[in-house]
Amino acid sequence: MNILILGDIYGRPGRKAVKEKLPQLITQYQIDFTIVNGENASGGNGLTTKNAKELLNQPIDVVTMGNHVWQQKEFLETIEDFPQIIRPLNYPEPCPGKGYGIFECRLKNDEIKKIAVVNLSGQIFMPALDNPFNRISPIMDELKNSADLVLIDFHAEATSEKIAFGYFMDGFATAVYGTHTHVQTADERILPLGTAYITDIGMTGPLDGVIGVDREIILETMLTKRPKRFETATGAVQINGIMLEIDEIENKVIRITRLYETIEENKK
Amino acid sequence: MNILILGDIYGRPGRKAVKEKLPQLITQYQIDFTIVNGENASGGNGLTTKNAKELLNQPIDVVTMGNHVWQQKEFLETIEDFPQIIRPLNYPEPCPGKGYGIFECRLKNDEIKKIAVVNLSGQIFMPALDNPFNRISPIMDELKNSADLVLIDFHAEATSEKIAFGYFMDGFATAVYGTHTHVQTADERILPLGTAYITDIGMTGPLDGVIGVDREIILETMLTKRPKRFETATGAVQINGIMLEIDEIENKVIRITRLYETIEENKK
Amino acid sequence: MNILILGDIYGRPGRKAVKEKLPQLITQYQIDFTIVNGENASGGNGLTTKNAKELLNQPIDVVTMGNHVWQQKEFLETIEDFPQIIRPLNYPEPCPGKGYGIFECRLKNDEIKKIAVVNLSGQIFMPALDNPFNRISPIMDELKNSADLVLIDFHAEATSEKIAFGYFMDGFATAVYGTHTHVQTADERILPLGTAYITDIGMTGPLDGVIGVDREIILETMLTKRPKRFETATGAVQINGIMLEIDEIENKVIRITRLYETIEENKK
Amino acid sequence: MNILILGDIYGRPGRKAVKEKLPQLITQYQIDFTIVNGENASGGNGLTTKNAKELLNQPIDVVTMGNHVWQQKEFLETIEDFPQIIRPLNYPEPCPGKGYGIFECRLKNDEIKKIAVVNLSGQIFMPALDNPFNRISPIMDELKNSADLVLIDFHAEATSEKIAFGYFMDGFATAVYGTHTHVQTADERILPLGTAYITDIGMTGPLDGVIGVDREIILETMLTKRPKRFETATGAVQINGIMLEIDEIENKVIRITRLYETIEENKK
Ligand SMILES: [Fe+2]
Ligand SMILES: [Fe+2]
Ligand SMILES: [Fe+2]
Ligand SMILES: [Fe+2]
Numbered sequence A, B, C, D: 001m002n003i004l005i006l007g008d009i010y011g012r013p014g015r016k017a018v019k020e021k022l023p024q025l026i027t028q029y030q031i032d033f034t035i036v037n038g039e040n041a042s043g044g045n046g047l048t049t050k051n052a053k054e055l056l057n058q059p060i061d062v063v064t065m066g067n068h069v070w071q072q073k074e075f076l077e078t079i080e081d082f083p084q085i086i087r088p089l090n091y092p093e094p095c096p097g098k099g100y101g102i103f104e105c106r107l108k109n110d111e112i113k114k115i116a117v118v119n120l121s122g123q124i125f126m127p128a129l130d131n132p133f134n135r136i137s138p139i140m141d142e143l144k145n146s147a148d149l150v151l152i153d154f155h156a157e158a159t160s161e162k163i164a165f166g167y168f169m170d171g172f173a174t175a176v177y178g179t180h181t182h183v184q185t186a187d188e189r190i191l192p193l194g195t196a197y198i199t200d201i202g203m204t205g206p207l208d209g210v211i212g213v214d215r216e217i218i219l220e221t222m223l224t225k226r227p228k229r230f231e232t233a234t235g236a237v238q239i240n241g242i243m244l245e246i247d248e249i250e251n252k253v254i255r256i257t258r259l260y261e262t263i264e265e266n267k268k
């Protein structure tokens, strides 16, 4: 069984790349279940209802989010229409939407695997949501009892917090993968007790911008320290993510593989 | 011509790995010039005079530093004894030590290449040193006129600042490589105007800790938010870095390659 | 009934000022109950067991703490020996010590008032403890039922978070007073629903330092951005705090008054 | 000679209070020169060209700014039309506008005093502008030679940085006063070498909001950690500031006095 997870879909270029390449990736790698991070899918800022529908019309099973989840004001009201969309679990309660879900995945042999997907936000250099380490503990029993696999999108900035969370879940989760920095890391591995881990799976969006944004704009803000309206970069696109190969008998991850593809700009 | 750069040497395990493996790496990859980041070489916290000498007794040409440079108080007084050690250029003046240096590298054909090595610290999620973008501008002419190659260790946390700096130097520097997060990124490439770039080259130190520190200690601080004295992790070690292949005629980088080796613990 | 609350006792000068002046203040203002913040009482960094005893040998009823509470490692083990010492409630559980306590205060007419004292830490520009707004809610019933008066030391940096917390508690708490910035604010007042409020009650410690520390040391760190060992400032001392006048029939605060005294250095 | 300085004018309520009360304050306290901080004058966010004109139609001599100075995009283009408006000096160069100005003040006896007004932004918990301590040094000679009095609006968050800057300027500046936190502090005094100092002069705007913003909105963001559009609070208004009494012979400050007035809401 193979699971594909794509890093933060950034703006129109990211959505377009998903639309054009996802079916082919699914075929090529015999993918059974697909997750994407959607926190930047609408112009870099959250997810509109329209774009949520657009993503879920692709062969995507679950969309996780991050600190940008509430950037589109309407989404507070529409998120509950989309059970496949998971926002960080550690927003203080009450909060619209769900922080985890258990999804069914029908394998080629018609077996059903139950896959728990959890989204958590880090606290270091991030908004002070509830402590993610302490927030997951009370649901661990439920996850263990209800799901065959547990996949955790740990959306965070600091490498220390991400690695620590990986070890915290080692032996419990099938995989802990980081998102948010928009740069894929090269440290994918199976931790000592069997959990697949990577600090960041990267971004699916413009290759030649600065984490999605037009680079001239960012350079101007760095040089002047004056604010400037962000615009999505144009040109070539990168598709970043990971693939998890799962032992269907043991429900354990056998291999974590990075996916890092670039698509040249279509010069018409 | 080949240049080897190793990421933050962390504590005794990192120093030991350098001592044991660097000669072999230099032979295996026909390395002509070696740089390491030494900001964590002494117990994770800066660099003692003793460890500085120890590092420079290895086949290391230049040691760059970072935000931990002044952690060992004695180093403020001894740094100037080591012209091969470069601290972030953007500390406010006056400041002991140098923020860049121009070093000679004798190639196998006896030709001498002049290599400028610059160290800069980012500002985002970091101490507010002087603006690194504006700090480098006044020395660019000197670097261009005095050196055949310009290598920049951009020591920073935020991916946005690092990528932006890479573009800022694109076409001027031979390479801009990130340090500080202790996790190697998978985004190495040659930027459009010819500068080699990677967001972080990673760490040379304990594999199974949290960016160098014993993982149980870090987990306790994450769960409790109470401080705890850090200790260096033990066990297997990783050697992280990059190699740059240089066209000796054009003085341009042809290839950037990640180095990510792990050394199993010696079970006695 | 009158309550005296002194801001962060800083180092030996702060402790000395308390010892010398507190009895006189208690007499002069007919104080019935005294609280001090003790997070900086030992050299600016937390509270040693010895200094805890020393403070509690003065006519002090309760000592609240803050982000420095665990700076003296021994205190994790000894805090529970001191039921009069309250640390921020919103450290993740389990945590040594208590985040609130209910204390008895015998008035001149021998009536006993039950006074709840709560300590909470803000999250903005501070370590990410649990959300203080959400953390206090589950104990509000208990506080209301067990205590005649509720006093809250909200230890925080950002004025926005402190003012917001004041309004959040307005009508419930007798008083919400800020600590941590070491500078007394001039905004003391009774909020619309009856809670006394001030953004910061200030510091009891050296007058001519920088929030307690020798000013030459701090100036050097500001100019150079290099770390330097902190030392407590010497010279004149300030005693900062507030007094609350309570209507004993209604158990309501009638007046909040700032206390800001300075003691010239004893030139021998 | 008397100087009046008002803290951050916040939104329409702040502008209205200035319009209604400033003439009376000037008469009552025999004010010769008036400065206001205008960084929040337009809906809490920067200053529109229209509101800049409106402020300068009042008896205001100089408007200083802060981190919100570029919030109104148009202001980058219009700031230079207003020589009386001063933005933080330590924005990286080049930057529109000026970081200091020297203004003439005609006294009742027709003598002209030259008053330098400087605006600087702190770095702690603030955007990383250039180091304010190091940025002012190169202009100190010019200020000393060209002006009779030097007034510095140090716009910063951390009390440590503000107090340190006060000491740094002690004996050079006539006054260093803080802005930005929107809460007036009670620590006004003349420093040992003669400079008047206060950590924050407070805000001129809504009394019952949270540093200007509607308190229900802020409370919701604190409880939920979800973003919400800010709106200016309504109701009663506070006028915060300081007055400096100057010895016209010595050009030295004799007294610093806090101004803290509240205006009840006009119930129609
Ligand atoms: Fe993202
Ligand atoms: Fe994010
Ligand atoms: Fe490091
Ligand atoms: Fe570092």
Ligand SMILES: [Fe+2]
Residues within 6 Å of the ligand: C008, C039, C040, C066, C180, C181, C182
């Ligand atoms: Fe304190």
Ligand SMILES: [Fe+2]
Residues within 6 Å of the ligand: C039, C066, C067, C068, C155, C179, C180, C181
């Ligand atoms: Fe504190």
Ligand SMILES: [Fe+2]
Residues within 6 Å of the ligand: D008, D039, D040, D066, D180, D181, D182
């Ligand atoms: Fe302001």
Ligand SMILES: [Fe+2]
Residues within 6 Å of the ligand: D039, D066, D067, D068, D155, D179, D180, D181
């Ligand atoms: Fe401000």
